[in-house]
Amino acid sequence: MAEGLKWLQCPVCKDSFNWKVPADALKDVKRYPVAVVIKHKDHYLVCYLDSHQQLADTEVAAALIEAEEQ
Numbered sequence: 001m002a003e004g005l006k007w008l009q010c011p012v013c014k015d016s017f018n019w020k021v022p023a024d025a026l027k028d029v030k031r032y033p034v035a036v037v038i039k040h041k042d043h044y045l046v047c048y049l050d051s052h053q054q055l056a057d058t059e060v061a062a063a064l065i066e067a068e069e070q
C-alpha cells in the first residue's frame with residue numbers, strides 16, 4: 001500500500017476504497033484526534049486520525065453543510 005493511503009470499508013455503501021491522508025493539512029494540526037471529511041459517492045464520512053495518522057474512529061454524515069458563525 002502506498003504511503004499515506006488508508007483502506008476503509010464505507011459504513012454507508014459497504015464498498016472498500018483507499019483514500020489519501022491529507023499529510024500537508026495535518027502538518028499544522030496541534031490537537032488530536034483530527035476529523036477528516038471524505039466524500040464518498042453521494043455521502044460523507046468523518047474519519048478521526050490520531051497523532052500517528054491511525055484511524056481512531058469513523059462516523060457517517062449523510063450530508064455535509066458548511067455553516068458560518070454569526
Ligand SMILES: [Zn+2]
Pocket residue numbers: 010011012013014015040041043
Ligand atoms: Zn460509501
